[in-house]
Amino acid sequence: MTETNGKRFMRLIACGVIASTTLLLGGCVTNTVQQVREASTGITDSDSIVVLGRRNRPSQSEAEMDFLDCVSRNMASGTDAVQVVTEQQFMDALFPWFEPRTAPVNTTDLPDLLSEPILAERIREIGLKYLVWVEGQTQRTAQAGSFSCSIAPGGGGCFGFLTWDKDSSYEASVWNTHTAKTAGKVSSDAAGTSYMPAIVVPIPLIARVQSSACSSLASQLKQFVQDKS
Amino acid sequence: MTVSIWRAAAPCVLLCSLTGLLAGCGGTNRLEVIEGQFPVPVMVKAPVRLGIYLDEDLTNFVHKETIESKGKWEVSLGSAQRELFNNLGTGIFEDHRFVEGTSAPQMDGVLKPTIREVQFSLPSQTRSKYYEVWVRYDFELFDKAGTKVGQWVLPAYGKASEKDFGNKMSGMQAAAIAACRDAMAFFSLNFQREKVVYDWIKAGKPLQPLAPPASPAPPPAATGAPTAASANAPGSNSPGPVVASASAAPTGRQADAQTDKQADTPADTQTDKGGQQ
Numbered sequence: 001m002t003e004t005n006g007k008r009f010m011r012l013i014a015c016g017v018i019a020s021t022t023l024l025l026g027g028c029v030t031n032t033v034q035q036v037r038e039a040s041t042g043i044t045d046s047d048s049i050v051v052l053g054r055r056n057r058p059s060q061s062e063a064e065m066d067f068l069d070c071v072s073r074n075m076a077s078g079t080d081a082v083q084v085v086t087e088q089q090f091m092d093a094l095f096p097w098f099e100p101r102t103a104p105v106n107t108t109d110l111p112d113l114l115s116e117p118i119l120a121e122r123i124r125e126i127g128l129k130y131l132v133w134v135e136g137q138t139q140r141t142a143q144a145g146s147f148s149c150s151i152a153p154g155g156g157g158c159f160g161f162l163t164w165d166k167d168s169s170y171e172a173s174v175w176n177t178h179t180a181k182t183a184g185k186v187s188s189d190a191a192g193t194s195y196m197p198a199i200v201v202p203i204p205l206i207a208r209v210q211s212s213a214c215s216s217l218a219s220q221l222k223q224f225v226q227d228k229s
Numbered sequence: 230m231t232v233s234i235w236r237a238a239a240p241c242v243l244l245c246s247l248t249g250l251l252a253g254c255g256g257t258n259r260l261e262v263i264e265g266q267f268p269v270p271v272m273v274k275a276p277v278r279l280g281i282y283l284d285e286d287l288t289n290f291v292h293k294e295t296i297e298s299k300g301k302w303e304v305s306l307g308s309a310q311r312e313l314f315n316n317l318g319t320g321i322f323e324d325h326r327f328v329e330g331t332s333a334p335q336m337d338g339v340l341k342p343t344i345r346e347v348q349f350s351l352p353s354q355t356r357s358k359y360y361e362v363w364v365r366y367d368f369e370l371f372d373k374a375g376t377k378v379g380q381w382v383l384p385a386y387g388k389a390s391e392k393d394f395g396n397k398m399s400g401m402q403a404a405a406i407a408a409c410r411d412a413m414a415f416f417s418l419n420f421q422r423e424k425v426v427y428d429w430i431k432a433g434k435p436l437q438p439l440a441p442p443a444s445p446a447p448p449p450a451a452t453g454a455p456t457a458a459s460a461n462a463p464g465s466n467s468p469g470p471v472v473a474s475a476s477a478a479p480t481g482r483q484a485d486a487q488t489d490k491q492a493d494t495p496a497d498t499q500t501d502k503g504g505q506q
Contacts, residue, residue, distance in 0.1 A: 055388075062390060064393055065393040066393070092268040094271060095269070095410075095413075095414070096270050096272075096413060096414030096415075096418060097271070099414040100407070101386075101411060102414050102418060117273075118271055118272065118273055
């Protein structure tokens with residue numbers, strides 16, 4: 001009898017895993033991308049771009065490192081890929097000019113900075129044309145439901161229903177190092193609701209909000225710097 | 230019957246004791262600022278050849294602190310100092326080498342850094358999302374004969390977001406590394422603007438007049454060789470460094486940043502912290 005229960009339990013788990021895998025991508029995300037162009041852009045094969053997070057002060061809108069990595073990776077891959085220098089490589093190559101408290105805050109600071117011959121030379125060496133400053137974050141805006149799991153000698157399981165909303169809001173400011181002016185701004189907002197029903201096995205339906213905001217922002221930035229938008 | 234009840238209860242008692250013991254002890258959170266995080270600054274080099282004296286207090290520096298309900302912390306900053314100052318010297322001095330004291334006849338002078346104070350906070354203490362570290366360095370500049378030219382303070386700050394680091398050890402380590410990089414960055418940008426340094430270099434990196442030996446009786450009035458104070462007085466014709474007459478306070482962006490830094494010293498968060506060893 002115990003063996004039969006065990007088999008049943010295993011079967012249920014297997015079904016749950018299959019269902020979870022099938023529905024894992026099921027969460028819905030709404031995404032909005034906007035851009036404001038202030039100057040014409042263009043990029044060649046020898047030009048590079050860097051995506052940086054604003055870290056000058058503890059701030060609630062500081063972009064996550066994995067989001068910046070995601071944008072950099074997405075810009076460096078796929079169709080119309082551009083050459084991207086990673087944030088750490090860039091900060092090390094131009095140390096100490098782009099550390100949290102020494103980095104320029106406005107484009108008005110750029111001419112002074114680029115007038116340092118040794119710095120200008122280093123920027124030329126890495127072929128940097130665009131600096132992209134990203135601010136924003138992903139946060140959980142609401143949640144509801146309850147969920148509990150229990151385990152007993154004969155088996156175990158979970159029961160309940162959870163739901164939560166996430167909201168991603170990021171803005172990228174694009175600076176042209178050749179002209180020392182702002183080229184424009186691109187913003188990406190995404191919102192989505194995730195669900196987790198559980199009848200014996202929890203079935204997560206995750207809305208990939210941050211991932212969606214990342215791919216949209218990266219895609220739009222690629223078009224923006226290549227002046228295809 | 231009594232025995233069987235005790236037998237049944239024994240595992241529970243043992244489990245509870247063990248849990249309590251673990252919760253009570255907590256262990257020590259040891260972390261080290263590792264090497265390989267400190268790049269060579271991209272700067273116009275200062276026209277100075279300096280010996281860098283890192284004493285054992287600095288190279289073995291460990292900050293120990295006990296935070297109420299968060300356990301003991303040991304943050305080791307000392308092991309990274311040699312790499313940090315080597316790269317700093319490579320980037321901003323015409324020449325540098327490590328020396329074993331405050332005199333270096335073959336160089337222009339000697340720089341001696343000291344970590345005067347370290348403080349840190351966890352996100353739960355400040356109710357923010359950041360691990361934060363403050364480090365206060367004191368720098369002393371000596372001429373090549375080992376006489377002190379002057380000193381200055383450099384407060385540095387580093388933070389790391391809770392969102393970016395999965396556990397408190399990696400978060401705190403990232404904040405400590407950021408604080409050390411901040412110290413390097415500020416030292417690089419402000420070294421030549423520090424009044425002590427600026428005046429000394431401008432005066433030709435001279436040997437300092439020796440301080441008069443301490444004497445219980447007041448010195449005789451008005452005659453004899455000029456003292457350090459009189460040599461430095463405005464209008465003096467003495468060849469010594471004219472510390473008081475030169476003006477080279479940090480200006481512009483660096484000065485603003487310095488002001489920011491002063492504002493970020495940990496005074497406001499210290500009240501949230503637990504006891505300090």
